[in-house]
Ligand code: GUN
């Protein structure tokens with residue numbers, strides 16, 4: 001592949017920023033150059049320096065005055081819930097039973113799963129998300145569709161066939177044996193193929209019998225390098241029901257601990273209402289709490305104490321995510337806008353540098369994948385997002401008043417969405433423009449560049 005040289009304003013984090021003034025925590029290159037070779041970032045620096053080192057036949061793409069960042073990472077969402085978004089329900093359990101479970105039953109049909117998988121990746125790319133951690137449905141067909149489409153697009157994806165054997169419609173239930181064997185099959189079919197990562201995925205303790213939790217535990221022992229994803233402590237009624245189902249456990253977190261499901265590759269969606277004891281255990285096991293702000297507000301689940309968990313003596317590792325379709329937007333910018341507002345309601349500050357760290361390097365570290373994605377470091381995958389802070393007339397007007405980089409980032413987070421994503425690169429390939437051109441072609445519209 002011919003090398004590509006991108007020119008633009010580069011931003012990439014070295015570590016979590018300690019304050020808004022912590023300019024040591026990131027690289028910012030005003031007139032930056034980023035060289036892509038064979039899908040990887042080959043070099044980064046000033047445009048002049050990178051250009052001087054590049055081959056004579058390098059293809060140049062000028063993104064000035066836009067920002068070039070590592071592609072966004074979404075740590076938790078449900079691929080079969082694209083048609084569940086915007087469902088009117090009083091709370092989590094009503095929403096699951098009324099809309100979500102019936103919709104997920106449809107994914108037994110591979111044609112449906114394949115159709116939704118196409119839309120799923122289109123939406124991620126349109127919103128600048130290049131890596132995501134997804135739940136499929138209980139059906140192996142859904143995992144096959146999910147991973148096949150990821151491979152076609154050459155995207156780095158984490159996903160899993162959901163395991164669930166009770167408290168849901170018959171069409172959504174497996175058994176401990178089926179869940180175990182089909183998960184093993186998904187691992188052997190897809191893990192490590194292309195850029196795919198398979199996650200062991202018991203939906204949550206309510207929908208898994210103790211026998212299925214044992215099967216999950218066996219998978220975790222057999223495949224210790226795989227991610228594990230599940231839900232934890234999202235809603236008060238859910239917590240009460242869960243603890244009734246596992247009366248021997250001290251609390252919700254203890255249920256997962258009893259099956260050895262806590263650890264540095266374990267991702268717990270929501271984790272809003274943890275006790276001090278649970279937060280200690282999460283910290284001691286290096287487990288990750290995944291904050292899903294638009295979902296938590298939409299379902300009225302609660303206010304995630306992100307800052308309080310991060311500054312404990314025993315800090316909890318944190319990721320951020322959309323949680324489509326409990327979440328209401330595919331945009332990680334909108335996600336961090338809502339995360340900011342939740343901290344405001346808790347009397348805390350979440351500054352824009354922290355937000356952009358979380359969406360990129362922070363989530364990559366939470367996934368133990370920072371050596372591959374989440375930064376602009378040479379040698380890592382060229383998965384990138386290009387952001388335009390003047391994407392709408394209202395944003396352009398506000399931008400006139402912006403004086404600093406954090407102000408621009410905050411404007412993008414507060415007012416931006418997919419319209420602010422000028423381009424998305426997947427393994428070095430400009431994918432958003434291609435997608436839009438294809439959409440226009442299929443609609444037989446004139447292509448506007
Ligand atoms: N808990 C168990 N399943 C789900 C789900 O699909 N969405 C959310 N938000 N919480 C869950």
Ligand code: ZN
Nearest residue numbers: 076231269323
């Ligand atoms: Zn979820």
